[in-house]
Amino acid sequence: MTHIDQVPTPGAPRPVEIGVKPGTKRTNPFARVFDELVRFAQSRSLFMLHYCTGCGAVELPPAMTSRFDMERLGIQPMVSPRQADILLITGYVSVKTLKRVILTYEQMNSPKYVIGICSCTVNGGMYWQSYATAKKLNDYMPVDIYIAGCMPRPEAVIEGLRGLIENIRTGRADAWKDYYRRYDHYLGNQQRLFGADWQTPTDVIAEARHYDLFGPATLGAHTALLEQHQRPLEALEMRIEIPELMRRRSRSDQGGTAQ
Amino acid sequence: MDWLSAVSLDGLAAVDFRWLGLVLELILMPLIAFVVGLGLVLMLRKIAARLQRRVGPPLLQPLWDIIKLHAKETQTSHGLIHEIGIVMAIGGYVAAVTLLPVPGMNGLAAQGGLIALLYMTMIPSLGLALGVGQCANPNGSIGISRALTAMLAYDVPMVIVIFGVAFHFGSLNLVYLIAAQQAGGIATWGIVQMPLLALAGLFALQGMLGKQPFEIYVAPAEIATGPMVEMGGKFLGGLFVMQCFQLYTAGVLYVALFLGGGENWLTFLFKVFVVTAIPMTIAMVFPRYRTEDMVRLFWKWPTMIGLLGIAFVMN
Numbered sequence: 001m002t003h004i005d006q007v008p009t010p011g012a013p014r015p016v017e018i019g020v021k022p023g024t025k026r027t028n029p030f031a032r033v034f035d036e037l038v039r040f041a042q043s044r045s046l047f048m049l050h051y052c053t054g055c056g057a058v059e060l061p062p063a064m065t066s067r068f069d070m071e072r073l074g075i076q077p078m079v080s081p082r083q084a085d086i087l088l089i090t091g092y093v094s095v096k097t098l099k100r101v102i103l104t105y106e107q108m109n110s111p112k113y114v115i116g117i118c119s120c121t122v123n124g125g126m127y128w129q130s131y132a133t134a135k136k137l138n139d140y141m142p143v144d145i146y147i148a149g150c151m152p153r154p155e156a157v158i159e160g161l162r163g164l165i166e167n168i169r170t171g172r173a174d175a176w177k178d179y180y181r182r183y184d185h186y187l188g189n190q191q192r193l194f195g196a197d198w199q200t201p202t203d204v205i206a207e208a209r210h211y212d213l214f215g216p217a218t219l220g221a222h223t224a225l226l227e228q229h230q231r232p233l234e235a236l237e238m239r240i241e242i243p244e245l246m247r248r249r250s251r252s253d254q255g256g257t258a259q
Numbered sequence: 260m261d262w263l264s265a266v267s268l269d270g271l272a273a274v275d276f277r278w279l280g281l282v283l284e285l286i287l288m289p290l291i292a293f294v295v296g297l298g299l300v301l302m303l304r305k306i307a308a309r310l311q312r313r314v315g316p317p318l319l320q321p322l323w324d325i326i327k328l329h330a331k332e333t334q335t336s337h338g339l340i341h342e343i344g345i346v347m348a349i350g351g352y353v354a355a356v357t358l359l360p361v362p363g364m365n366g367l368a369a370q371g372g373l374i375a376l377l378y379m380t381m382i383p384s385l386g387l388a389l390g391v392g393q394c395a396n397p398n399g400s401i402g403i404s405r406a407l408t409a410m411l412a413y414d415v416p417m418v419i420v421i422f423g424v425a426f427h428f429g430s431l432n433l434v435y436l437i438a439a440q441q442a443g444g445i446a447t448w449g450i451v452q453m454p455l456l457a458l459a460g461l462f463a464l465q466g467m468l469g470k471q472p473f474e475i476y477v478a479p480a481e482i483a484t485g486p487m488v489e490m491g492g493k494f495l496g497g498l499f500v501m502q503c504f505q506l507y508t509a510g511v512l513y514v515a516l517f518l519g520g521g522e523n524w525l526t527f528l529f530k531v532f533v534v535t536a537i538p539m540t541i542a543m544v545f546p547r548y549r550t551e552d553m554v555r556l557f558w559k560w561p562t563m564i565g566l567l568g569i570a571f572v573m574n
Contacts, residue, residue: 041326082491
């Protein structure tokens, strides 16, 4: 196992141009119409997975229920990362929580958007001096919109969501592509925090290859480190544990040894 | 098709072109069902919102949801059966819809009959079970086992109701059932002739649509929406399309059995929307029952009411 000191420090993020690759310009005039329709539908229908880690979660029920009613904007809560579009991080993320947040984020289907609510996700907030808290959320995954405040009022939450809707409609909310294009940067920060043998079940590099989202900074020193430790995922052993059956089996085992 | 036979040669004059009309109906009926289903989904969400004193989603929200889900750029498939399962789930209802007569179009209703229709409405659950099985998510497996148990529960009163109605009218042909109800006016409607069976049918409808209190197989807070847990992107989009067809099928079946079908599109759609609104309104005031309680309830009250209704019908 590699010691934590052997993990190279990620440098300053290199700017990567995001957009349609040159040479793939579309000539079909209806393609643009179709894209705009899709973008409009995407902005008007957002399924939200709220990862309620901190106090900001308190502000969501009023935003969702009769007082402010998010469903007017087409936003509704969902319960599984596969179904969701928005990952809502409400409050501080401890190192342990951040692992789960990253697993959840990688399981979501793109296009996916991350919203950081409360100042704790922006810069650590009042947990700045804590040894167990991740300070800046966008070191570990691309964040589309921060809603600052401690805690932001439901009006501010709705305002932030409206901003995201506008970004999606105009095609500017493509931070999720950044996770594929600069995976090395994000993985490096994750390795600094969780240790060199950090590995998630989702193969981000393979996904980047498959969906043609490979960027110049997808591979690097940190992905090389990941490849050293990466174990292929195996299906979990299927086992039915019925207490009565197991007790009987252990009893017969004991009987066998007594003879 | 007069002009067609006029231009054809003498030898071809005898060729029957009625099949063209049938093909057109088979294409149109699922399309209409989908559009009406979108309206039904919107109505359900609006009712839920109004009962919670919210404004609710805008007019085209169900459509935006479906477009957005199919336009996801990365799709997580768990294998071939996962995809075929969704196709079966939609396909079963598309087949069922062609067996349901609507004003002006009979489709295959006269040839199919109620038994075939009952079979078709079971295919989606089985397809979903196949698809969820390949996802290998424990929440999904628990959810689908509950869904199939629920199907076992509500199908007993459902079959009793359909048998009772068929016995009363002496036919399994939906076209004949509707014609017989329309001929005599409201007094010959199923709901007036067989109120007990209509009540049992309403119970079964609640279970068939999977609305509270019979919603245990979805249970978002407990098993993360059960069968839908691994469905993202186009798979969830397919299930949203399936939901449109499901609401339409359940509503139209009830209207055809008890409310005299539709004389024209206006009364037909009015009846369908009213019938579908009933389970949703009941759902919003109930928590959910456990699976065993649900089976017990279904095999006791609607079954008893249905059997009593059959006793009256047979007299």
